[in-house]
Amino acid sequence: MEPAPATLARRFGALLVDWVSCLLIAGAFATPTDEPWLAPGIFVVVYGLFLGFFGQTLGMRLFKIRCVSMNTGRPLGVPRALLRAIVMLPLITCLIMDQQQRGLHDKASGSVVQAA
Numbered sequence: 001m002e003p004a005p006a007t008l009a010r011r012f013g014a015l016l017v018d019w020v021s022c023l024l025i026a027g028a029f030a031t032p033t034d035e036p037w038l039a040p041g042i043f044v045v046v047y048g049l050f051l052g053f054f055g056q057t058l059g060m061r062l063f064k065i066r067c068v069s070m071n072t073g074r075p076l077g078v079p080r081a082l083l084r085a086i087v088m089l090p091l092i093t094c095l096i097m098d099q100q101q102r103g104l105h106d107k108a109s110g111s112v113v114q115a116a
Contacts, residue, residue: 003114005101006065011113015094017059022046040089047085052078056116066116070102076111084109 019039026032026039050057055066055075067084069076076084084105087093093104102112 003116006063006113006115008101010063010065010115011094014057014059014063014065017062018046018057019043021058044082044085044089047088048078048082050081051076051084051111052081060113060116064116065113067106067111067113070106070110070112076109080109080111084111 022039022043023032025042026035029035030038032039046057051067053075055068060066067076067081068074069080075081087105087108088103095103097103098107100112106112
């Protein structure tokens with residue numbers, strides 16, 4: 001049996017945890033208003049590495065969801081995870097979804113977010 005798609009509430013909660021953690025990390029190195037690119041840059045790197053290798057970020061682990069390849073059910077790999085993170089940055093791409101609850105960022109990277 002295939003795992004169910006993650007609910008929007010879980011996805012939003014995980015994204016919020018991940019974004020706040022990236023802001024905190026960026027704030028340790030620079031003032032976010034002076035270096036506005038730092039937090040989004042950290043976000044892309046964190047998503048690229050954690051989704052690429054493990055299929056989960058800290059927020060996803062806390063909310064018991066995972067992001068895997070639509071075809072294999074395994075972690076995406078770093079290049080596809082980086083693509084997903086970059087497409088996700090405008091945030092509107094996360095809100096445009098199909099019936100399978102896959103956003104544009106999921107379609108671009110061939111990923112699906114499932115309940116873990």
